[in-house]
Amino acid sequence: RMAASPARELTQNPLQKIWEPYNNGLPAKHSAQRGVCMTNCPTLIVMVGLPARGKTYISKKLTRYLNWIGVPTKEFNVGQYRRDLVKTYKSFEFFLPDNEEGLKIRKQCALAALNDVQQYLSEENGHVAVFDATNTTRERRETIFRFGEENGYKTFFVESVCVDPEVIAANIVQVKLGSPDYVDCSNDEATEDFMKRIECYKNTYEMLDETLDKDLSYIKIMDVGRSYLVNRVMDHIQSRIVYYLMNIHVTPRSIYLCRHGESELNLKGRIGGDTGLSFRGKEFAKSLAQFINEQNIKDLKVWTSQMKRTIQTAEALGVPYEQWKVLNEIDAGVCEEMTYEEIQENYPLEFALRDQDKYRYRYPKGESYEDLVQRLEPVIMELERQENVLVICHQAVMRCLLAYFLDKTAEQLPYLKCPLHSVLKLTPVAYGCKVESIFLNIEAVNTHRDKPENVDISRPPEEALVTVPAHQ
Amino acid sequence: MTNCPTLIVMVGLPARGKTYISKKLTRYLNWIGVPTKEFNVGQYRRDLVKTYKSFEFFLPDNEEGLKIRKQCALAALNDVQQYLSEENGHVAVFDATNTTRERRETIFRFGEENGYKTFFVESVCVDPEVIAANIVQVKLGSPDYVDCSNDEATEDFMKRIECYKNTYEMLDETLDKDLSYIKIMDVGRSYLVNRVMDHIQSRIVYYLMNIHVTPRSIYLCRHGESELNLKGRIGGDTGLSFRGKEFAKSLAQFINEQNIKDLKVWTSQMKRTIQTAEALGVPYEQWKVLNEIDAGVCEEMTYEEIQENYPLEFALRDQDKYRYRYPKGESYEDLVQRLEPVIMELERQENVLVICHQAVMRCLLAYFLDKTAEQLPYLKCPLHSVLKLTPVAYGCKVESIFLNIEAVNTHRDKPENVDISRPPEEALVTVPAHQ
Numbered sequence: 055r056m057a058a059s060p061a062r063e064l065t066q067n068p069l070q071k072i073w074e075p076y077n078n079g080l081p082a083k084h085s086a087q088r089g090v091c092m093t094n095c096p097t098l099i100v101m102v103g104l105p106a107r108g109k110t111y112i113s114k115k116l117t118r119y120l121n122w123i124g125v126p127t128k129e130f131n132v133g134q135y136r137r138d139l140v141k142t143y144k145s146f147e148f149f150l151p152d153n154e155e156g157l158k159i160r161k162q163c164a165l166a167a168l169n170d171v172q173q174y175l176s177e178e179n180g181h182v183a184v185f186d187a188t189n190t191t192r193e194r195r196e197t198i199f200r201f202g203e204e205n206g207y208k209t210f211f212v213e214s215v216c217v218d219p220e221v222i223a224a225n226i227v228q229v230k231l232g233s234p235d236y237v238d239c240s241n242d243e244a245t246e247d248f249m250k251r252i253e254c255y256k257n258t259y260e261m262l263d264e265t266l267d268k269d270l271s272y273i274k275i276m277d278v279g280r281s282y283l284v285n286r287v288m289d290h291i292q293s294r295i296v297y298y299l300m301n302i303h304v305t306p307r308s309i310y311l312c313r314h315g316e317s318e319l320n321l322k323g324r325i326g327g328d329t330g331l332s333f334r335g336k337e338f339a340k341s342l343a344q345f346i347n348e349q350n351i352k353d354l355k356v357w358t359s360q361m362k363r364t365i366q367t368a369e370a371l372g373v374p375y376e377q378w379k380v381l382n383e384i385d386a387g388v389c390e391e392m393t394y395e396e397i398q399e400n401y402p403l404e405f406a407l408r409d410q411d412k413y414r415y416r417y418p419k420g421e422s423y424e425d426l427v428q429r430l431e432p433v434i435m436e437l438e439r440q441e442n443v444l445v446i447c448h449q450a451v452m453r454c455l456l457a458y459f460l461d462k463t464a465e466q467l468p469y470l471k472c473p474l475h476s477v478l479k480l481t482p483v484a485y486g487c488k489v490e491s492i493f494l495n496i497e498a499v500n501t502h503r504d505k506p507e508n509v510d511i512s513r514p515p516e517e518a519l520v521t522v523p524a525h526q
Numbered sequence: 527m528t529n530c531p532t533l534i535v536m537v538g539l540p541a542r543g544k545t546y547i548s549k550k551l552t553r554y555l556n557w558i559g560v561p562t563k564e565f566n567v568g569q570y571r572r573d574l575v576k577t578y579k580s581f582e583f584f585l586p587d588n589e590e591g592l593k594i595r596k597q598c599a600l601a602a603l604n605d606v607q608q609y610l611s612e613e614n615g616h617v618a619v620f621d622a623t624n625t626t627r628e629r630r631e632t633i634f635r636f637g638e639e640n641g642y643k644t645f646f647v648e649s650v651c652v653d654p655e656v657i658a659a660n661i662v663q664v665k666l667g668s669p670d671y672v673d674c675s676n677d678e679a680t681e682d683f684m685k686r687i688e689c690y691k692n693t694y695e696m697l698d699e700t701l702d703k704d705l706s707y708i709k710i711m712d713v714g715r716s717y718l719v720n721r722v723m724d725h726i727q728s729r730i731v732y733y734l735m736n737i738h739v740t741p742r743s744i745y746l747c748r749h750g751e752s753e754l755n756l757k758g759r760i761g762g763d764t765g766l767s768f769r770g771k772e773f774a775k776s777l778a779q780f781i782n783e784q785n786i787k788d789l790k791v792w793t794s795q796m797k798r799t800i801q802t803a804e805a806l807g808v809p810y811e812q813w814k815v816l817n818e819i820d821a822g823v824c825e826e827m828t829y830e831e832i833q834e835n836y837p838l839e840f841a842l843r844d845q846d847k848y849r850y851r852y853p854k855g856e857s858y859e860d861l862v863q864r865l866e867p868v869i870m871e872l873e874r875q876e877n878v879l880v881i882c883h884q885a886v887m888r889c890l891l892a893y894f895l896d897k898t899a900e901q902l903p904y905l906k907c908p909l910h911s912v913l914k915l916t917p918v919a920y921g922c923k924v925e926s927i928f929l930n931i932e933a934v935n936t937h938r939d940k941p942e943n944v945d946i947s948r949p950p951e952e953a954l955v956t957v958p959a960h961q
Contacts, residue, residue: 062804064765064797072812073800264716281699281720287735290874297732300719379860390854419825425814429864439725 069407071416096175097291098202099184102213104259105252106225109214113186114485119298122458123431125181128174132187135163143235146250151258168201176205190259210292211272213262221278229484279303307441311452312477314363315339316498319391320474323525326383326390331366334496338475339370341494345477346371346444355443357381364446380429383448387420394503394522398515405518409509412468423468426454434458449501459487469505474498499525531610532726533637534619535630537648539694540687541660544649548621549920554733557893558866560616560726563609567622570598578670581685586693603636611640625694645727646707648697656713664919714738742876746887747912749798750774751933754826755909758960761818761825766801769931773910774805776929780912781806781879790878792816799881815864818883822855829938829957833950840953844944847903858903861889869893884936894922904940909933934960
């Protein structure tokens with residue numbers, strides 16, 4: 055039944071060190087690389103719920119997470135389409151169920167958004183689209199579902215149900231009062247109008263129903279995550295989405311990220327290794343202890359890697375800490391403990407390839423940033439579950455974690471500035487994250503090497519090394 | 527992972543998969559390193575009441591039966607307490623019907639008194655075909671029905687289920703809103719999850735939501751013999767030897783003959799597994815996490831060279847092969863951690879062929895066959911053999927198929943002398959032959 059074909063030759067792609075078969079010197083498409091969750095057909099996520107139930111919060115967060123783990127995702131907020139079309143928002147009356155003009159415009163916006171969804175998923179290689187609107191009627195959801203089927207998308211609904219007036223009020227304060235819709239209103243005026251807006255939807259709201267909607271794939275989130283109803287999870291990506299949604303919470307907290315104190319190898323401009331702290335690194339650790347004390351953080355968890363320098367730093371805090379192997383610095387393989395000058399001398403091709411695509415470049419017998427994100431995913435998941443946490447880690451690791459919280463792209467990630475002896479305090483606010491950078495006033499070497507202008511493999515050494523920071 | 531111990535309480539009518547779930551969950555938690563034990567109250571009953579007569583034992587008005595059943599439940603809870611509070615167990619799975627709210631309150635109070643977090647797992651199923659299939663799979667062969675025909679056993683068991691139905695109080699969204707639980711409906715079509723309290727409960731929910739009961743087989747094998755295998759060297763990233771290539775062709779033929787529906791093929795990102803997959807002529811997926819254990823400074827060495835250059839390391843490894851981490855490398859314990867997403871995805875999938883490596887295959891096999899950390903690093907996974915794993919009843923059927931292409935033996939048994947002071951010959955006595 056299968057002809058015995060001669061085995062194809064394998065070649066190792068120089069950037070990512072992936073073995074690929076080739077035909078006539080070109081890589082043949084055959085195999086897939088699992089490093090990210092694989093989606094065969096695109097997925098359309100459809101948000102469902104009354105206003106101020108966290109749909110946009112969830113949409114944005116989920117989109118950020120999926121992009122970070124490598125699944126191209128984009129959100130489509132129908133309210134934004136409405137704001138672009140109807141330049142000024144007047145009042146809740148736009149949303150009255152018998153306002154024909156309003157209904158016409160709103161339907162137009164939904165269709166425009168779906169059109170862009172189709173463009174993204176079918177023509178722009180998007181894997182997941184998040185359709186963020188109330189979608190509170192069964193009729194509207196059927197329209198969207200049919201659209202999904204016609205285009206070969208798998209549809210997954212995410213409904214947020216909440217009746218707690220305190221939660222609704224808090225949401226309004228967090229994200230509605232500052233909305234462009236209410237730019238000329240007082241807080242009281244805005245709140246009053248918004249509450250009436252919610253009322254416009256309530257009479258026609260048809261929740262996802264266990265019986266009527268038994269053949270749909272969905273998760274119903276109740277009371278901001280107290281309970282969940284999950285129906286017909288169809289594939290890997292839906293399973294990951296459900297797991298993520300079930301782990302996030304909205305309890306206020308802060309995440310502190312910093313690197314270990316300056317190490318002996320840092321001083322010498324060498325990468326990787328597993329040395330201890332320099333004198334200044336030890337001073338930083340003491341400074342960090344004092345800083346943490348002053349912050350007076352409730353129930354702070356402290357995490358380190360399994361490398362000596364982060365553990366030494368944590369030791370100075372005098373509190374319990376947890377060691378995670380997956381927080382270890384990126385493995386530089388054959389380049390471990392080298393200076394950039396030595397890498398340039400011994401591996402000039404590798405050095406250039408790295409500058410060409412720092413995110414995907416894998417050190418020989420080592421890792422890439424792309425690999426690092428994969429192994430850090432459980433850390434992100436646990437950070438989502440936790441409340442106040444201090445993560446003492448490493449430069450590349452910290453860049454990956456920061457990129458997740460600040461929604462940075464794969465191109466930006468490897469060049470994020472994470473200097474020694476600075477603590478980043480991340481506090482979720484509205485739809486994003488507030489960042490405060492605190493330099494703890496102990497000098498340290500700079501370990502940040504910018505992308506040089508010349509990334510050609512033929513470049514002279516000086517041009518490769520022009521951005522290397524000073525060291526002993 | 528757990529601060530206070532966790533008590534998982536199964537809930538559901540007979541033949542709803544409670545024991546299946548208990549055993550599988552216990553196996554998974556132990557594999558990822560969470561000491562877990564299941565306590566099956568039915569087993570306590572079988573140990574106490576030597577012979578099972580009929581369903582009448584379970585009638586709700588059978589005072590003698592009720593007394594014995596309560597006694598068994600308490601004996602089991604006693605052992606739970608022993609395990610969690612005195613034997614360093616982290617999770618106990620209490621496997622019984624627990625179908626009344628009263629019984630569940632008793633257990634919950636027991637948990638609170640002892641400082642355990644209680645998490646309920648309820649399985650609800652009304653599909654008669656599923657119930658019938660469960661009865662065939664696991665009840666007909668039960669010690670309770672050892673002297674009965676299949677028809678007699680089925681008839682009695684159906685009456686046994688009826689005994690529970692009238693008093694069954696399902697977990698209720700309103701009445702039980704303060705409890706932590708997952709309600710599994712129709713073998714995983716839908717789930718209701720309430721008040722997940724901590725990391726371990728979150729992992730348990732994720733696992734339960736990914737397992738399924740669709741019949742399928744998992745095929746595990748190593749890459750074909752490699753150039754370094756021939757030389758007795760560990761690790762590295764070489765290609766296949768001549769015999770390794772012959773194995774790959776043989777594997778292709780074997781897979782063809784098996785006529786497997788929708789087979790997925792997974793490899794590591796090392797050349798030797800990919801070369802092996804290439805011979806199959808079908809699409810395959812590369813997973814970096816399936817790469818062989820990283821032997822760090824010992825990469826590409828022979829055991830003789832490790833003994834010569836790192837005799838202390840070599841001895842330490844023999845003393846505790848599971849936890850031993852190579853300098854700048856990994857341990858089996860690390861390997862299990864990084865393979866967990868593979869296991870999760872294998873649970874989601876149906877027919878899969880995993881072409882991997884010796885240490886990796888040992889870890890995966892240990893999960894399916896419920897091997898301990900002590901046994902895992904010594905499981906026999908020879909080159910050029912395929913293991914076909916098929917879930918059956920509460921466990922896994924294993925068929926080992928040697929594809930008739932000779933290969934070196936790469937299995938090094940634990941030597942008698944593991945002292946750091948041992949002479950080299952005693953360290954190397956179990957090293958298999960090589961070039």
